[in-house]
Amino acid sequence: MVRSIPLPPLLSAAPAEAPEEGASLSLPGMDSAWWGLELWQWAGLGVLVVGAWLLGRGLEWLVMRVVDRATALTKSGWDDQLAASARGPLRYLLFVVLVATGLWALKLPPSAKQLVELAARSVGLCAMAWFLLRFVKLAARFVEQTVAREEQGGNVGRARGLRTQLAVLRRVIEVAVVLISASLLLLQFEAVRNVGVSLLASAGIAGLFIGLAAQKSISTLLAGIQLSITQPIRIGDTVIVENEWGWVEEITLTYVVVKVWDLRRLVIPMGHFLEKPFQNWSKVSPDIMGTAELYVDFRTDVPAVRAELKRVLEHESRGLWDGKVHALQVTDLSERTMKLRALVSASDAGKAFELRCIVREKLMAFLREQPHGLPMVRTEASLAESGNEPVTVRPASNVLASMPGE
Numbered sequence: 001m002v003r004s005i006p007l008p009p010l011l012s013a014a015p016a017e018a019p020e021e022g023a024s025l026s027l028p029g030m031d032s033a034w035w036g037l038e039l040w041q042w043a044g045l046g047v048l049v050v051g052a053w054l055l056g057r058g059l060e061w062l063v064m065r066v067v068d069r070a071t072a073l074t075k076s077g078w079d080d081q082l083a084a085s086a087r088g089p090l091r092y093l094l095f096v097v098l099v100a101t102g103l104w105a106l107k108l109p110p111s112a113k114q115l116v117e118l119a120a121r122s123v124g125l126c127a128m129a130w131f132l133l134r135f136v137k138l139a140a141r142f143v144e145q146t147v148a149r150e151e152q153g154g155n156v157g158r159a160r161g162l163r164t165q166l167a168v169l170r171r172v173i174e175v176a177v178v179l180i181s182a183s184l185l186l187l188q189f190e191a192v193r194n195v196g197v198s199l200l201a202s203a204g205i206a207g208l209f210i211g212l213a214a215q216k217s218i219s220t221l222l223a224g225i226q227l228s229i230t231q232p233i234r235i236g237d238t239v240i241v242e243n244e245w246g247w248v249e250e251i252t253l254t255y256v257v258v259k260v261w262d263l264r265r266l267v268i269p270m271g272h273f274l275e276k277p278f279q280n281w282s283k284v285s286p287d288i289m290g291t292a293e294l295y296v297d298f299r300t301d302v303p304a305v306r307a308e309l310k311r312v313l314e315h316e317s318r319g320l321w322d323g324k325v326h327a328l329q330v331t332d333l334s335e336r337t338m339k340l341r342a343l344v345s346a347s348d349a350g351k352a353f354e355l356r357c358i359v360r361e362k363l364m365a366f367l368r369e370q371p372h373g374l375p376m377v378r379t380e381a382s383l384a385e386s387g388n389e390p391v392t393v394r395p396a397s398n399v400l401a402s403m404p405g406e
Contacts, residue, residue: 045116052098053091060091081142085135092127096120118188129181133174140170163235167251168228223270224253232273233280238288238349240279241268245349281349289325290352292342292359299372300338302330305363309342312362320355322347337375 064087071079099120103113143166233239233256237248241258244266250257256273258266272278281288296305306328313321325345332339342359346352367373 048099048102052095052102055098056091056094059094060087063090078139078142081138082135085131085138089127089131089134092123092130096124096127121188122185125181125184129177132177136170136173136177140166164231164233164251165228167235168224168253171253172225220254220270223274224251227251227270227273232283233278237283238281238286240281241272242266286348287322287324287345288349288352289343289345290356292344292356292363293331294340294342294360294363294367295337295375296340296367297372297375298338300340300367301370301372302328302340304370305340305366308363308366309359312359313344316362317355317358320346320351320358336377 064083067083067086071083100117103116144163227233228251233248233251235248235251239246239248239258244258244260246258246260246264246266248256249259249265252270254270256268256270258268260266294305309328310326313326322345325343327343329341329343330338331341342363344352344355344359346355
């Protein structure tokens with residue numbers, strides 16, 4: 001019979017299992033995770049973001065140099081505005097593309113990967129909105145410069161119409177870009193999307209009250225769009241509204257700013273120009289005719305005054321007369337005076353006003369030098385016994401006609 005001899009505790013313990021081939025040795029701190037990401041993943045994400053930003057700037061510089069050389073070969077100015085608008089937003093778009101491309105190498109958890117992709121899409125949407133807003137601004141400036149050159153060339157009506165449409169449509173496009181971009185940003189979040197669906201489901205009664213409350217604002221907005229299409233007024237037009245004479249300085253979606261002749265600004269709601277009559281002196285053309293009325297004596301030499309008017313317009317009008325229309329007519333007779341009307345033309349209302357003042361001044365100086373230019377007040381007295389002739393005096397003499405011997 002064989003007795004079993006008990007072994008010592010160290011010898012009785014089972015030997016430790018050898019590490020499997022290919023297993024990595026874990027060091028202190030290497031297995032720690034922060035927000036679900038390992039330390040090497042955080043480091044890789046930082047390197048990816050910084051590298052994508054630097055590489056995006058470099059690619060933008062290279063692309064813009066090529067684009068600038070290509071646009072220099074063309075005569076159109078639109079490609080220049082497009083290239084200028086892309087300078088800046090392009091680096092963010094390239095950054096988003098590079099970050100999205102490099103995410104696969106990091107092997108991020110689904111939640112972290114989804115968060116990074118959400119941030120990248122948000123940056124891309126903001127970059128696109130920035131690009132569109134810059135393009136609209138630069139394109140509007142380019143069109144305004146082109147319109148200014150056309151206005152100097154003489155096509156004033158078409159130039160003002162384009163400026164008016166551009167001013168209104170630019171604001172509409174900017175508001176639309178901001179609203180669409182904000183909506184796309186909010187729709188990326190599930191919580192906001194659910195809230196939006198709930199609001200849409202319960203928006204029936206609320207929409208009715210909001211529509212009633214905003215009825216005037218909506219009608220004003222629609223009136224602004226209608227005015228930009230029909231164009232009863234345009235930027236730069238000369239108008240008379242609310243008994244004020246001035247120029248249309250600014251047109252917005254809700255109101256019109258009229259610069260009055262004495263540099264005051266008259267702010268008028270948009271609906272006023274669609275509901276009430278007003279005068280537009282430059283609807284078809286800024287050319288306008290003005291009158292200067294004079295009261296003269298019955299014995300005034302009208303042909304001489306007519307010749308003086310022509311001389312004044314040709315030599316003393318300071319370039320205000322456009323050379324198209326000039327006339328002098330007897331328009332009225334009273335028991336004491338004769339009324340002459342001088343008709344002159346100018347290229348716009350401001351020049352016409354100054355020209356009328358010059359005509360009045362020069363013709364009045366001419367009439368003072370004539371023996372029968374200014375009107376005279378006649379008083380007649382007759383005596384059956386003496387048979388004297390009527391006596392004539394000027395108003396300035398303050399002498400009453402009297403009989404001889406008084």
